[in-house]
Amino acid sequence: MGNLIKSEGYKLRKDRAFQLLTWMLITVSFLFPLLEFDREGSALPIVNDYYRNEILGVHTNIVKLIPSILAGFFITSEYSMGTMKSIASSGNSRLRIYFAKLAMFSVGAIVISLILPMIMTGASAIYFGFDDMPEWTYYLQTIGLIILYSAAFASIMAVFSILFTDSGKTIGFLLLFFMFVDWPLQVLAAKAPFFEPMIRHSVFKLVYDIVVIDQLKGTEVLIIVVIPILTFVAFGLIGSFIYQKKEIK
Template sequence: MNNLILSEWYKLRKNRSFRSLCLLLIVAAVAYPLFQYYVPPRNGPKITFTGIELFVDAVGINVYFLKITLGVLAGFFISSEYSSGAMKRTASAGSSRMRIYGAKLAVYSFGAVIIALLFPVISVIVGSSLTGFGQLTDVNATEYLFRTLGFTVLFAAAFASIAALLAIAMRDSGKSIGISLVFFLFVDLITKLATPYFPIIKTIYDYSVFNLFMTSIQYRLDSNDDLLLSLTVPVLTFAAFALLGMYAFRRKEIK
């Protein structure tokens, strides 16, 4: 298993899409605070911010970055191995398919966590170096920072398990990317449109990672239940979709 994980980690480090996504997020994370600091608005006073205030904005933006980049990375890191023949060579090397998928999911999820942390972490570092870390009025700033980063790690892994299942089911990276983007970007809208006709969908959505991720980045969680759900739901989601992915990969015909 260790050899499989090391092999997948090597492939991820050499993957051009992963490198490109990381580079783009780093550039965006550096440019975002610099632009706000050095480019004043045409009308009105210059916008002032602290590092933690910039972090709050970056976390909200990062939700959309994460949804987009996960699908792209899954398509080029997982689905593309069908067409390149790498998946067939790996499957015929002697390891069980459960181990192969487990190693691939573990490394892909780790890559997703790296991508999820780049934009908010670099933004708060750059913002703090320009104007100081600052404080929040509703909650301790340091506590909010580490709590939100912790939840970001959990939810990034949960989203990665869903994207990996979609990618493993596709033989074409283009289809995998397209379906993942449509799913992650429009699941909230589709849920709102379907709720009047199927009320049960709203209940499912309220307890899903898609809704709870937005809840977890709020200044204050409304109750201990929100805290507990934000901790357990992404873990259970990761476990459930990991098992579904293993089952799908075991039944998948690899040509």
């Protein structure tokens, strides 16, 4: 298992899609806050408000959409290149192969998801001043939740990525799925009240509560922490089952 993890880690570091997405987000992290200087007559925002409203406000889309692109290249493309067949015939069990792939893909998704909250926050502090920074407890709580939800969404992406054998189809499907999944879930909750509690406590809904973690208490905090962990485990098992049954050509 250790060798598989090292192999997948090496492939992740060398993956051009991962490198491109990483550098693109780093560039955006430094350039986007500069737009605040172009707003005539408006005072520069304080870092705490900028972190809550601008960074975390749009960060949900980063967590769901950008790693979808990586999934197509890091997981699905190995089918078309024959890499998956070589790995499957190496003597390692498919269960180990899948979880090694999932673990490293989750690491890649987490790295991508942390760029804006960490680098853009630092850049905005340099530009706007270090006064009124986010409280450390709130900042660390949001960072921790971003890690959990990035891994949870990565496990969902991995399941769909092994169903397709073409990276373009995977990327297109995942982008459309995560962009529009909220609407059918709302309709389902309205039409079938039985599903409403399940949908309300799914990662698709709870991810929007990361920004208000400091306003949650007791059971709400437990739910927002436990659900992504359970999601990662559940979809990891589903994906491993599908992979073991899948014919690899």
